[in-house]
Amino acid sequence: AQSVTQPDIHITVSEGASLELRCNYSYGATPYLFWYVQSPGQGLQLLLKYFSGDTLVQGIKGFEAEFKRSQSSFNLRKPSVHWSDAAEYFCAVGSGGYQKVTFGTGTKLQVIP
Amino acid sequence: DAGITQSPRHKVTETGTPVTLRCHQTENHRYMYWYRQDPGHGLRLIHYSYGVKDTDKGEVSDGYSVSRSKTEDFLLTLESATSSQTSVYFCAIRIGTSGRADEQFFGPGTRLTVL
Numbered sequence: 305a306q307s308v309t310q311p312d313i314h315i316t317v318s319e320g321a322s323l324e325l326r327c328n329y330s331y332g333a334t335p336y337l338f339w340y341v342q343s344p345g346q347g348l349q350l351l352l353k354y355f356s357g358d359t360l361v362q363g364i365k366g367f368e369a370e371f372k373r374s375q376s377s378f379n380l381r382k383p384s385v386h387w388s389d390a391a392e393y394f395c396a397v398g399s400g401g402y403q404k405v406t407f408g409t410g411t412k413l414q415v416i417p
Numbered sequence: 418d419a420g421i422t423q424s425p426r427h428k429v430t431e432t433g434t435p436v437t438l439r440c441h442q443t444e445n446h447r448y449m450y451w452y453r454q455d456p457g458h459g460l461r462l463i464h465y466s467y468g469v470k471d472t473d474k475g476e477v478s479d480g481y482s483v484s485r486s487k488t489e490d491f492l493l494t495l496e497s498a499t500s501s502q503t504s505v506y507f508c509a510i511r512i513g514t515s516g517r518a519d520e521q522f523f524g525p526g527t528r529l530t531v532l
Contacts, residue, residue: 308459338520347507347523348460394459402467403448403511403519404475407459 306331306397308408316414317385325380325411327395336398337378338405339369343391351393354378365389390415420444423508423524431532436495438527440508442488448511449491450521451475451483453504460507466491498531505529 307330317323329335336355340348352363359371369380378395392412398405420443430436440449448467452460452475462475464483472483480502484492495502505528509521 347525349523350520353520402465402473403521404462404465405450405521406476407452407461409457409459 306335306399306406308395308397308406310393310395310408310411312411313409314412314414316416319387319415319417320384323380323382323385323389323413325393325395325413327378327380327408328376329378329395329397330376331397331399333399336403337369337371338396338398339363339367339378339380340394340396340407341365341391342394342410348394351380385413385415387415387417389413421508421510421522421524423506423527425527426525427528429530429532430498432499433497436498436529436531438493438506438508438529440491440493440524442491442510444510445488446510446512447488449485450509450511451481451491451493452507452509453477453502454507454526455504463493463506495529498529500531503529503531 309328338353339351342348351367352361354361354371361369367382392410394410395408396405422441424439450465451463454460461477466472466485482494505526507526508524512520512522
């Protein structure tokens with residue numbers, strides 16, 4: 305069965321600092337990987353996705369993620385965080401024709417001035 | 418943009434009562450999903466549908482049933498609500514036809530409280 309681990313429940317960074325959110329997955333074949341963001345009281349919005357090709361994926365809002373098969377990781381990065389990036393971030397892995405997606409438990413990002 | 422609405426947006430009910438949540442889409446997407454979101458668990462798949470009258474269970478389907486009689490509507494029913502079903506429920510639709518890593522687009526959610 306597929307699974308996703310986000311080891312950090314909360315992360316606090318200063319505005320303007322760099323950010324890396326960790327994600328490790330478990331899946332037998334080549335996974336489909338996603339990062340979603342959820343602002344308070346809102347639904348989830350897709351930041352980026354990976355299924356093949358270039359292992360460095362660019363997304364919206366200046367985010368990028370790197371797929372490392374040897375480490376079963378798909379970490380999310382941003383070079384300079386803005387106060388509006390404060391939200392909860394979910395890593396997810398999808399599989400199969402029905403695209404059943406398994407989500408991690410999320411990392412809540414706090415941005416301080 | 419994909420149009421997806423959920424109703425009601427908020428509901429408070431009592432243990433043992435039936436509850437139906439509705440997900441409505443406007444763009445004829447084939448795949449639809451119901452998730453629940455709870456602190457410390459992320460989102461967990463309850464049921465999904467891959468066409469009219471075609472549905473299947475997700476990882477937390479006990480106590481829930483679904484129906485899809487029209488492409489645009491996907492209903493989630495709690496036959497007899499329990500306090501453990503207090504949660505935020507999200508509907509999602511699968512966007513794209515590539516068959517690989519298609520994005521799921523989420524509705525605004527329904528906050529359900531079972532007293």
